[in-house]
Amino acid sequence: MIVDRSLARNSVPRSAQRQAEAEQPLVIIVDDDASVREALSELMLSAGFQAVSFGSTQALLETGALDKPGCLILDVRMPGSSGLDLQRQLTANGHPKPIIFLTAHGDIPMTVQAMKAGAVDFLTKPVRDQTLLDAVSAAIALDAARRAEAARVKGHAERLRTLTPREREIIQEVARGRLNKQIAFDLGISEVTVKLHRGNLMRKMEVASIGELIRAWEALPVGLREAQAA
Numbered sequence: 721m722i723v724d725r726s727l728a729r730n731s732v733p734r735s736a737q738r739q740a741e742a743e744q745p746l747v748i749i750v751d752d753d754a755s756v757r758e759a760l761s762e763l764m765l766s767a768g769f770q771a772v773s774f775g776s777t778q779a780l781l782e783t784g785a786l787d788k789p790g791c792l793i794l795d796v797r798m799p800g801s802s803g804l805d806l807q808r809q810l811t812a813n814g815h816p817k818p819i820i821f822l823t824a825h826g827d828i829p830m831t832v833q834a835m836k837a838g839a840v841d842f843l844t845k846p847v848r849d850q851t852l853l854d855a856v857s858a859a860i861a862l863d864a865a866r867r868a869e870a871a872r873v874k875g876h877a878e879r880l881r882t883l884t885p886r887e888r889e890i891i892q893e894v895a896r897g898r899l900n901k902q903i904a905f906d907l908g909i910s911e912v913t914v915k916l917h918r919g920n921l922m923r924k925m926e927v928a929s930i931g932e933l934i935r936a937w938e939a940l941p942v943g944l945r946e947a948q949a950a
Contacts, residue, residue, distance in 0.1 A: 743789060744770050744789075745769065745770065745788075745789050745790040745791070745860045745863070745864075746769075746770045746771070746772060746785065746788040746789065746790035747764045747769045747770065747771045747772075747790055747791060747792075747793060747856055747860075748771075748772055748773075748774070748780065748785050748786070748790065748791070748792045748793070749761060749764075749771060749772070749773040749774070749792075749793045750773070750774045750775075750776070750777055750779075750780055750792065750793070750794050750795060750798070750803065750806070751773070751775070751793075751794075751795040751798070751822075752775050752776060752795065752798040752799060753795070754775070756795070756845075757773035757774075757775070758773075760773065760793060760822075760852075761773050763849055763852070763853070764856070767853050767856075769856065769860075770790075772785055776798060776799065776800055776801070777794075777798065777800065777801040777802070777803070777805065777806040778800060778801060780806075781806075786810070786815070786817060789860075789863055789864065789867060790817075790859075790860060790863060791817065791818040791819065791820060791840070791856060791859035791860055791862075791863055792806075792817055792818070792819045792820065792859075793819075793820045793822055793852075793856070794806060794807070794819055794820070794821055794822070795821075795822060795823055796821055796823040796825060796830060796834075797823065797825050803819075803821055803823075804821075804830070804833065804834060804837075807819055807834065807837050807838075807839065808837065811837060811838065816838055816866075817863065818840045818858075818859035818860070818862045818863045818866075819834075819838070819839045819840060819859070820839070820840050820841045820842075820843065820852070820855045820856065820859055821834050821839055821841070821842045821843065822843045822844075822845060822847060822852070823842075823843075823844065823845060824844065824845040830842075840855060840858055840859040840862060841855040841858075841859075843855065872939065873939050873940060873941070876925070876936045876937075876939055876940055877940060877941075877944060879924055879925050879926060880925070880940065880944070880948070882924050883921055883924055883925075884917075886907075886917055887917050887920060887921040887924070888948050889907060890903060890907075890914060890917045890918055890921060891921050891925075891933065891937060891948075892937075892945075892948060893906065893907075894918065894930060894933060894934070894937075895933070895934050895937040895938065900914045900915055900918070921933075
């Protein structure tokens with residue numbers, strides 16, 4: 721039987737297509753020079769990256785582009801808010817995003833400031849295409865790793881919320897390295913009961929060993945762990 725391939729493609733749910741597109745890394749270019757934006761966008765597209773450009777940080781902030789996976793290529797000095805200003809703002813808001821600074825006006829103090837604040841690279845115009853593409857690849861890989869870790873921690877936090885108050889007490893004691901008999905004595909329950917609770921909480925936390933359980937607990941934000949202890 722001959723299969724209509726166009727029909728097969730169209731049979732993919734639109735929601736799945738939109739999800740796949742949303743997960744594609746996006747290179748966000750911010751530069752007040754239109755010719756630079758155009759050249760960088762063409763370079764990114766030629767290398768297989770999705771790209772979008774803005775003439776100012778304010779224009780970028782008025783969109784939802786920063787919510788997408790990927791990285792930023794920022795000019796340092798622009799009218800209004802600078803690239804360094806945007807870097808500080810994103811960090812202060814708890815939403816750091818991999819940034820590559822590309823400028824014709826860089827100096828050593830500025831470079832040090834940007835790199836200390838977490839920039840992936842600080843490049844001076846004109847820059848070799850491959851040098852920039854290598855930096856973009858590294859930035860996108862960093863963003864993917866950060867997002868994967870954030871998803872992992874979110875999963876731990878969601879599973880933690882399914883624990884009973886007693887199981888939360890026990891997971892904290894286990895994370896402190898306490899033995900079953902010590903936990904039983906401290907909580908005034910039997911060692912068998914501790915083992916039962918520990919087995920239940922490990923199942924809920926989806927871990928197979930005490931080592932995994934401790935790593936899951938330690939991966940949680942300090943504030944969340946302290947709230948459990950309160």
